Amino acid sequence: MSNTKLVEKLNGGLAWELRASALYSHYSAYVKGIHRIHLKAFFDEEASESNTHADMVRAAIVKLGGQAVTDRDPTEIVHTTDYKVMLEEALKTEQKAAKGYEAVLALIKDDEEMYDSIEQIYFQELRSVEEVTQLL
Numbered sequence: 001m002s003n004t005k006l007v008e009k010l011n012g013g014l015a016w017e018l019r020a021s022a023l024y025s026h027y028s029a030y031v032k033g034i035h036r037i038h039l040k041a042f043f044d045e046e047a048s049e050s051n052t053h054a055d056m057v058r059a060a061i062v063k064l065g066g067q068a069v070t071d072r073d074p075t076e077i078v079h080t081t082d083y084k085v086m087l088e089e090a091l092k093t094e095q096k097a098a099k100g101y102e103a104v105l106a107l108i109k110d111d112e113e114m115y116d117s118i119e120q121i122y123f124q125e126l127r128s129v130e131e132v133t134q135l136l
């Protein structure tokens, strides 16, 4: 796989992280009722994790000599004050992220450092999928 194709894939992941960060910050602001006690902290943590992932993916793009995107993925962020809908949207977001990184991992086997870094993100996405599934 050429660097151009790989950068394209990583940029897809980066745009998805930027969207995830916006989604979690949005839900953190709007989550209502008794569930706010737990879910605001959870959404804040997930937003911060998405920003960390974005930084790691951006670093990989820079290493490949590519140009990192600055816009988030355009997929709609569903506005709601219903925490269940928020969690369902979070689950979809994490599942898609995990799938994307799984595909990237298959392409970067010869770069150990990059593989380790993307694998770390991938495992965190899997943990998030598991966590949100438990919350639902």
Ligand SMILES: [Fe+2]
Binding pocket: 017, 020, 049, 050, 053, 097, 121, 125
């Ligand atoms: Fe992520």
